Amino acid sequence: MEKQQNHIPSALHALGWTSVLQDQLGPDDNGLEPMRVAAVHRSTITAISVGGRVKLSLPAGMTTANFAVGDWVLADPQIHQITRLLDRHSLLQRQTVGARQLQLIAANVDTVFIVTSCNDDFNPARLERYLALTNEAGTGAVIVLTKVDQTPDVADFERTASGLQRGLQVVSINGKSQDAIAALAPWCRAGQTVALIGSSGVGKSTLLNTLARKSEDEAQATGSIREDDAKGRHTTTSRSLHTIEGGAWVIDTPGMRTLHVSDLSTGLDELFAEITELAPSCRFRDCTHQHEPGCAVQAAVAAGTLDAARLARWSKLRVENEQNTPVVTGARGNKKTSARGRRR
Structure with missing residues (x-):
């Protein structure tokens, strides 16, 4: 980290800029400004630059579907237009029903906080899917157990979660307490980026509000879990980038009720x-x-x-991954991509 700060402006480093990104710049990029994608809209991008938030347009041939929150771009600061998308060091993406392309969730993430609550929403099989997704993206993962103040036996949840993958770190918190900031501080250093993923109603927005010390006017909307089935209501409807206590960045994501696995190569091997x-x-x-x-x-x-x-559970995910992953066939120069089988 100190090596990066020696030749990277501190203001850029604070946004998550690294030497790997710096090495992608060339003489043709003179006059362009690095900016980080904070939100993706239908036809424009909201980015954060050293000078603040900027709304960027796209040149002909580019669509917002090619961008993820957390991406780094080079933009013309005069006309506020993106020129180039820089290579990512990590990318969270998933398969959605009926879509031909994978949905981009978050880019350039250092750690994923997989958030789940200590109640009936806690589901080891679903957590394994999140872990497979995270492993494939090449990021670290931490299971964050929330609502610990509402359960008499947190230790049982911790034992089950820690057994899902070797070396997996599990942190138990009350998302409304300021103690959560200290508990998650090892992964929230200045310039680091974390992503919050999990089902609706598990406390992601509450945790974000605490980590960012958002005022009542700035706070993300939160929703409770229904008492009859422990399922949450969607409160976050789009992905967004936020600065938090300690100088780190958090990408908040909408709750994912279903999560299909596909295009996994090493994610399952690491998980199991x-x-x-x-x-x-x-x-x-x-x-x-x-x-x-x-x-x-x-x-x-x-x-x-x-x-x-x-x-x-391994067998089910392996079969699902094989059926959902497209197969590339044909001679060189005449490759065709087709579905392997019906999605489960």
């Missing part, structure tokens, strides 16, 4: 490392770990060293 490591010991190279003789994974289940429910 205990299965990935056993697979080479199976008798058959293409073992599905369901019924084949000589399966090391099934042997681990029988021995009680691998949870059968965990294996079942």
Whole structure:
């Protein structure tokens, strides 16, 4: 970090600018200004520059669908138009029903806070989907357990969450308390960027308001979870970039009720490392770990060293990922992309 500050203006560094971004600049970029995407609209982009917020237009051939909150762009400061999108060091994206392209969620994120509440909304299978998404994006992940003041047994939630992935960090907070700022401070240093993802009503907006110390007039709208089914109401309707206590940046995202997996290569392997490591010991190279003789994974289940429910969830996500990921076929220069199967 100190090396970056030696040759990067402090004002740009405070926005999350790094030496990797600096190295992308060339002589042709003289006169252009680096700006960070704070919000994506239908036909324009709101960005943050050293001088403040700017509304940017796009040149012919560009659409806002190509941009994510957190992106860095080079723009002409005179006409407020984007010239170039810089390469990302991380990108959160997901498959949505009926869409041909992946939906961009957040870019250039250092840590993802996967937010869930200590009540009936807590769902290990759903958290695994968020973790797979985060792993594939190449960012760190922290499970943030909220509403700890409303449950008598936080430890049980912590044990279950920490067992979802090796080395996973879990933090329990009351999102309305100022203590949450100190608890999450290790990931919220100056120039760092975190993204809040999770279902509706788990406390993402409440946590953002606390971290950013927003006044009552500035605060993000919050919504409670329904008592009959523990499901939340959507309060955040679009992605947005906010500065928070300590000089970090937070990307707030709308709640995701459904999350399909697709286009995953290493995300599942990292999530289910205990299965990935056993697979080479199976008798058959293409073992599905369901019924084949000589399966090391099934042997681990029988021995009680691998949870059968965990294996079942791995199998479901693996099949879903294969069916949702397009297949590229055809000779070189005549490639075609087609769906592998029906989405589950």
